[in-house]
């Protein structure tokens with residue numbers, strides 16, 4: 001992997017990051033180098049709404065699954081980029097600063113491995 005110094009390190013890396021798809025090795029690499037992780041598809045392109053554990057947490061915190069997911073992303077230090085074409089949902093997705101997930105629940109969500117479709121490995125995909 002390319003070695004970065006303070007002089008040439010990228011400031012931001014936009015990658016697919018959501019519960020079930022946490023890219024731990026790359027996240028650790030970027031965090032060690034203070035590279036901001038922009039989390040695209042932070043709702044798993046909508047797949048996260050089918051995950052039963054997320055429904056349980058939504059009920060526990062009295063928030064929507066989208067809000068739990070976005071809050072989890074923020075508490076991990078990511079910059080989530082949720083997309084919606086629905087004004088009400090866009091407002092809902094911004095309303096994530098009045099509550100906090102417990103450390104235990106942050107870990108629980110991080111452990112939901114494989115619950116959304118995994119990205120294809122660019123080293124093995126047939127382009």
Ligand SMILES: NC(=O)c1ccc[n+]([C@@H]2O[C@H](COP(=O)([O-])OP(=O)(O)OC[C@H]3O[C@@H](n4cnc5c(N)ncnc54)[C@H](OP(=O)(O)O)[C@@H]3O)[C@@H](O)[C@H]2O)c1
Nearest residue numbers: 040041042043044045046066081082083084085086089092
């Ligand atoms: N760099 C890259 O290669 C790359 C690749 C993919 C995406 N992105 C970026 O990431 C952004 C988001 O990714 P994404 O569109 O794949 O997925 P996403 O934000 O994870 O999920 C979007 C889906 O969730 C639904 N949704 C959003 N908020 C909701 C809410 N509060 N309640 C219920 N459903 C909700 C949306 O429906 P509605 O729209 O119908 O409300 C849509 O179906 C994109 O806009 C794009 O800019 C970057």
